[in-house]
Amino acid sequence: MNAKTQNNKNEDGFPWWLAVLVAIAVVIAIVVAANDIYSQVFQTVFRGIGITIGVTLTGFTLATALGLAIALMGLSEAKWLRQVARFYTEVIRGVPILVLLFYIAFVGAPALVAMINFLCAPLIAAGIMEPMLVRDISLLWRAILALMIGYSAFIGEVFRAGIMAVDKGQLEAADSLGLSRFQRFRFIVFPQAVKVILPPLGNDFVAMVKDSSLVSVLGVADITQMGKVYASGSFRFFETYSIVAYIYLILTISLSLLIRQLEKRLREKQR
Structure with a gap:
């Protein structure tokens, strides 16, 4: 045995x-x-519990979408996209979630508001819109954005590993059938990769449930x-x-x- x-x-x-x-x-x-x-x-x-579940579901959904985009960038034929994806992944994975929460809440949010006000300066000067204030971005959404960014790097690696696990022979067969890159991904790559992706993706979801407790430092x-x-x-x-x-x-x-x-x-x- x-x-x-x-x-x-x-x-x-x-x-x-x-x-x-x-x-x-x-x-x-x-x-x-x-x-x-x-x-x-x-x-x-x-x-x-409603806030905990809401933060987890929203943050994980956004992180999954962003992680898939990062994974596709990392597998792109364009070298600069691969480099951008690798840079993002390594930087975000190297920053603790708690530090990221503070950074997004007290540095990223004010910077985002300043950028929006700068881009909309003509509209603000004309009285069409009011200048945006930092408090307009609630601490709840700052926490969700921090979790989204923090987990997207890990989820992106999960997607990348799952996609790379698909046999290359099937990709060559798809090319011989004349399928476009989108059709190849939709009908061949993703259905097979999802079997590899789902288990670690589920583990990341459980981890986010626990890490959602960190949003309490912002008073959420x-x-x-x-x-x-x-x-x-x-x-x-x-x-x-x-x-x-x-x-x-x-x-x-x-x-x-x-x-x-x-x-x-x-x-x-x-x-």
Whole structure:
């Protein structure tokens, strides 16, 4: 019996780790429902879940679109596009998400407003439009833009690796059939690359759920920020951050299980 077969058997066995996690989650849910303090903390912190989910979904959607564009630039026949894509990827991947949040919020946003006002100076002088102010760009959108930029570099590498995994012989066959580059990408490259792309893309989505907690440093009212506000006012740090961790664990583990099921289905289709 080889190692691969053994690993498959282990994966198909009963998931005791999941059973333990579910049992712990149920016990915590009972404690939250029965204890007034934990119940109040949960109700307060849970108000931020909508912001957390909204920031994650919006940021990840934008990051995926930008990452695909960066990947296509990196695979372009034009050398300067490849160099631009590589420069962007290496720079963004080298900057921590927290630093990027501060930079976009307090440097990038004012610079963007100044550029817009400069370009629209004739319209502003004519009284057609009012000059844009930095506060017109909400901290929520600054946080989303920072997550979009930060994750687009990693997602771009995922797309690039998936596209490069497609057999070159199929690309040559597409050329012989006279397909355009867009048709080749739409009908041949992308459908095959998506099987390679989806699992790591799902992992990046789970990672963004966790990194979305960083937007609390800008005062965005997500789960973490609601917990910080409640804990600072009540001094119940243990109860508050236990509930915050509990909610994030439910979100991330649920998503991880969905991703595993997706990976399993993809493997079954490839057989």
